[in-house]
Amino acid sequence: MKIGILGGGQLGRMFIQEALKYDDAFYTLDPAEDCPCANISHHTKGDFNDYQSVIDFGKDKEVLTIEIEHINADALEYLEKQGVNVIPKSSVVKMIQQKILQKEFYKKNHIPTPDFQVIQNKSEVDFPLPFVQKLNTGGYDGKGVQIIRTKEDLGNLWDAPSVLETLVDIDKELSIIIAKNQRGEVAAFPVTEMVADPKLNLLDFNICPSELTEEVQKQIAEIAALFIEKVDSAGLFAIELLLDKEGKVWVNETAPRLHNSGHQSQEGNRNSQFEQFYRVLRNLPLANTEATGYSGMLNLVGEQGFSGKVEYEGLEEVLKDSKTFVHLYGKTETKPGRKMGHINVVAHTKKELMDKLIAIKSMVKVKSINEKVK
Amino acid sequence: MKIGILGGGQLGRMFIQEALKYDDAFYTLDPAEDCPCANISHHTKGDFNDYQSVIDFGKDKEVLTIEIEHINADALEYLEKQGVNVIPKSSVVKMIQQKILQKEFYKKNHIPTPDFQVIQNKSEVDFPLPFVQKLNTGGYDGKGVQIIRTKEDLGNLWDAPSVLETLVDIDKELSIIIAKNQRGEVAAFPVTEMVADPKLNLLDFNICPSELTEEVQKQIAEIAALFIEKVDSAGLFAIELLLDKEGKVWVNETAPRLHNSGHQSQEGNRNSQFEQFYRVLRNLPLANTEATGYSGMLNLVGEQGFSGKVEYEGLEEVLKDSKTFVHLYGKTETKPGRKMGHINVVAHTKKELMDKLIAIKSMVKVKSINEKVK
The missing domain is CATH 3.30.470.20 (ATP-grasp fold, B domain)
Known part of the structure; x- marks a missing residue:
């Protein structure tokens, strides 16, 4: 089967390594020519955040998946509508990509998650200290997350759409x-x-x-x-x-x-x-x-x-x-x-x-x- | 490390699969464009039985090995002399490639192996029935080996350099x-x-x-x-x-x-x-x-x-x-x-x-x- 993966990092590499014991053909899209998947898959050098690049890459794949969530999910949605088997669904990727939507998903479905306030900019902050600020988009490997403990820390607030969340002990x-x-x-x-x-x-x-x-x-x-x-x-x-x-x-x-x-x-x-x-x-x-x-x-x-x-x-x-x-x-x-x-x-x-x-x-x-x- | 492998079959594939958890670069030489290693290594389409092809492939590798023994061992020997780290040594590959040399190796070193006669052609046969005929070269996966049980079977003898070996019970x-x-x-x-x-x-x-x-x-x-x-x-x-x-x-x-x-x-x-x-x-x-x-x-x-x-x-x-x-x-x-x-x-x-x-x-x-x- 032709399996396409957005991202060509170590997660993709270890996945392909394991899956080599079956008979599939793996395709990866990643901007880095020397990414961990480059030499063990059919690698396309390209930007997985770019709408057209994702569509060009994904349109002929039997299954299309991701090994990083910071990809162009609109393109995934388009491909889904064209009949490509996208796993997980683009709607899920979109929900998870945006911390605000993700928090609202938990709340709506009664999945316990710390109390939170959604802000579009720092002037809106109205949340008890201490709290965690998580940027709505772009966080990865601990980036885009900071703890605000004191009034002085408030000066460090990022002025961007975020979730403010109760600091769990x-x-x-x-x-x-x-x-x-x-x-x-x-x-x-x-x-x-x-x-x-x-x-x-x-x-x-x-x-x-x-x-x-x-x-x-x-x-x-x-x-x-x-x-x-x-x-x-x-x-x-x-x-x-x-x-x-x-x-x-x-x-x-x-x-x-x-x-x-x-x-x-x-x-x-x-x-x-x-x-x-x-x-x-x-x-x-x-x-x-x-x-x-x-x-x-x-x-x-x-x-x-x-x-x-x-x-x-x-x-x-x-x-x-x-x-x-x-x-x-x-x-x-x-x-x-x-x-x-x-x-x-x-x-x-x-x-x-x-x-x-x-x-x-x-x-x-x-x-x-x-x-x-x- | 640049590791070269003569042959691109399943043994190479499973080896590369396992070794992907380390940081090496794998190169394979195999005549089949779609051999099992083709898409998971730097694959060169070429004949591992051809002297020059093996030399061209092997000369810049840090380690050169085999996943099939029916390769051009003279080229391996040349590369060894040029300083390429060939594993196993070309002398061992040559000895094993030829059933006659292999049997003589066991005999010389007192490694128990069934009694045998070496023949260059079938007119030389002078060995008690029943026996196994093994062609000197080219045997693989059970090919090039036959059992001669009776006088009638002698008519099937291959007329080529071979080892005749006592049939073990x-x-x-x-x-x-x-x-x-x-x-x-x-x-x-x-x-x-x-x-x-x-x-x-x-x-x-x-x-x-x-x-x-x-x-x-x-x-x-x-x-x-x-x-x-x-x-x-x-x-x-x-x-x-x-x-x-x-x-x-x-x-x-x-x-x-x-x-x-x-x-x-x-x-x-x-x-x-x-x-x-x-x-x-x-x-x-x-x-x-x-x-x-x-x-x-x-x-x-x-x-x-x-x-x-x-x-x-x-x-x-x-x-x-x-x-x-x-x-x-x-x-x-x-x-x-x-x-x-x-x-x-x-x-x-x-x-x-x-x-x-x-x-x-x-x-x-x-x-x-x-x-x-x-």
């Missing part, structure tokens, strides 16, 4: 990946727990399973079921959740695609999120998502102070451990904070898992020998 | 895959047992681990250790073994590359033969080869009577089983006996494994809707 950051195929079968992965790096605001450790009370698990199951029912589209979705200190679960935001919080499924679950996504696109029976033990993931991001041709420190040591798995994204150039790869760990106990992740974090560095940024 | 057909990296580390996979389809002479089921006495395991370990020592080259090798009814193990032949008998390692072992081969080529610490339970593999070969655009029957049913894994090779055209893919099964017991493999074999068919060969 976070106990845990969680994620659940849930998939629906085109015949309506639904399957979720076990909940994972994120440990963020406060400096970079990029997902850092991601462990599975998260140790949660039955009551919390029940809340999450209800949220996921409600979301997948109301969103009314085949697809694979990552619902990012916040567990507050009183044991209540809130939806932070959702990605309508493969997600960093599911990478540990490559070796930690019977099937990975990538295999599951393939089954969604081909409308096959959904895969077993069971965890086979404890597992965790550590992002490899470019070290501060290094830029240029990437050099990894400590990887060989990591490869000696038979329960540790290196995944690099085929990016030749590093820069501070750039996601270059990740390492998965499987373990029998949570302690074994955490000890290893911490050891690896201090051992593996993403540097560059050629240049050092001043 | 086979109890089991076994295989061991063993790897050596460039720093001399050696690791073997658990022994697998083959069950051949007598009609096609293509590997059919391959199960792991094989239930063997300690005495037999000891013989195999000694053979593998002796082979890897004497062959004196980094590489991954599949040693095909025959266990006779008296409990003695003989080497049948060796492939200097990834092998069909190692496919079940994709889901049945901590690491697959493909991961191990990557580590050989990059001179990394060898991977843990432990089996995680029982596992088995079933080849998907084109049904007799069907030719043309491939259609798989029964695959969807197989995908519902969470311990069953489908691997297709990206070949669009089937023909009788063509290897199109394989299915791996993992299980807790041997009975569970065999029951599933047998059920899958009767359920999954490789056909073609468009054409039926008369």
